[in-house]
Amino acid sequence: MYKPRVYVTRQIFPDALDLIETVANMEVWPDDEPPSPEQLRELLADADGAVINVMDRIDAPLFDAAPKLKVLSQVAVGLDNIDIPEATKRGVLLGYTPGVLAKATADLAFALLLATARRVVESDKWVREGNWKISHHPMFWLGSEVNGSTLGILGLGGIGLETAKRGLGFDMKVIYHSRTRKPELEKEYGFKYVSLNKALADSDFLSIHVPLTPETNKFIGEKQLKKMKPTAILVNLSRGQVIDSDALYKALTKGWIAGAGLDVFDPEPVPENHPILDLDNVVVLPHIGSASNRSRREMHLMGARNLLAGLKGERLEECANPELYETLGI
Numbered sequence: 119m120y121k122p123r124v125y126v127t128r129q130i131f132p133d134a135l136d137l138i139e140t141v142a143n144m145e146v147w148p149d150d151e152p153p154s155p156e157q158l159r160e161l162l163a164d165a166d167g168a169v170i171n172v173m174d175r176i177d178a179p180l181f182d183a184a185p186k187l188k189v190l191s192q193v194a195v196g197l198d199n200i201d202i203p204e205a206t207k208r209g210v211l212l213g214y215t216p217g218v219l220a221k222a223t224a225d226l227a228f229a230l231l232l233a234t235a236r237r238v239v240e241s242d243k244w245v246r247e248g249n250w251k252i253s254h255h256p257m258f259w260l261g262s263e264v265n266g267s268t269l270g271i272l273g274l275g276g277i278g279l280e281t282a283k284r285g286l287g288f289d290m291k292v293i294y295h296s297r298t299r300k301p302e303l304e305k306e307y308g309f310k311y312v313s314l315n316k317a318l319a320d321s322d323f324l325s326i327h328v329p330l331t332p333e334t335n336k337f338i339g340e341k342q343l344k345k346m347k348p349t350a351i352l353v354n355l356s357r358g359q360v361i362d363s364d365a366l367y368k369a370l371t372k373g374w375i376a377g378a379g380l381d382v383f384d385p386e387p388v389p390e391n392h393p394i395l396d397l398d399n400v401v402v403l404p405h406i407g408s409a410s411n412r413s414r415r416e417m418h419l420m421g422a423r424n425l426l427a428g429l430k431g432e433r434l435e436e437c438a439n440p441e442l443y444e445t446l447g448i
């Protein structure tokens with residue numbers, strides 16, 4: 119009996135691999151660095167399906183090189199690495215993993231928010247470098263108070279919502295701006311919908327959760343940063359390209375805003391000599407929003423299940439191009 123050929127482009131949890139191996143001939147990319155676009159085209163040339171990652175560029179040349187593909191299963195919520203209309207045109211189902219990572223990513227949004235506000239990383243470094251020579255000083259290491267302040271959320275999707283809910287736990291007033299207004303959430307949680315300009319102007323902490331699209335590329339630039347409070351802290355866990363990095367550096371050095379907590383950056387990885395890394399008012403993490411053991415395992419398992427459903431010609435648990443179901447008659 120024909121066993122479908124599957125390529126997994128990064129190492130994932132073993133039980134997810136076991137699941138795939140029950141039905142497919144599987145190969146896994148062994149390196150820590152992702153395959154280059156040329157390598158990926160070669161690897162998928164004969165594949166019926168693949169488990170892919172945010173670093174894999176999925177575009178028309180890839181589909182040309184991989185004519186047997188039925189399903190691509192991305193283990194992430196963001197899909198900005200994929201030409202979705204092209205996948206749909208080629209009849210390739212696209213799985214992805216929203217939901218299962220929202221809570222872990224929101225936890226990290228708060229870790230970044232608190233760390234930046236209360237200067238956690240900066241003061242830890244100061245202690246380790248042997249600077250704690252005098253005892254407790256009433257005027258040292260003052261930071262921003264989180265409780266009672268205003269939390270602005272840009273993009274009230276799954277992760278934005280979980281971050282907003284955590285704000286309520288810190289007695290914060292939550293305002294949001296989103297493509298679509300969510301009256302039911304406003305009613306349930308007391309969030310207030312505001313214009314983008316008001317979110318920029320009124321937030322003490324502004325947390326970005328919009329997906330990267332042509333419309334949100336450099337969504338936050340000089341003009342927007344200048345509208346923020348000089349005491350405000352910007353937090354980004356979406357994609358680095360949503361913020362204009364040069365404008366952000368200017369804002370942080372000229373005092374347009376007070377600080378930034380960044381899990382993502384443009385470019386990634388951040389070059390080690392990038393001037394943003396010299397700033398004490400910035401906390402930078404290496405894109406680890408969903409990187410808890412539980413969330414990553416659930417993402418990988420869901421990725422495996424999406425892949426297997428696509429190979430069998432069934433509906434996926436989470437599909438980014440469900441309009442294909444009708445064309446494929448499933």
Ligand code: DGY
Binds near residue numbers: 172195197219408
């Ligand atoms: C996502 O899910 O889009 C993250 O950025 C990658 O884990």
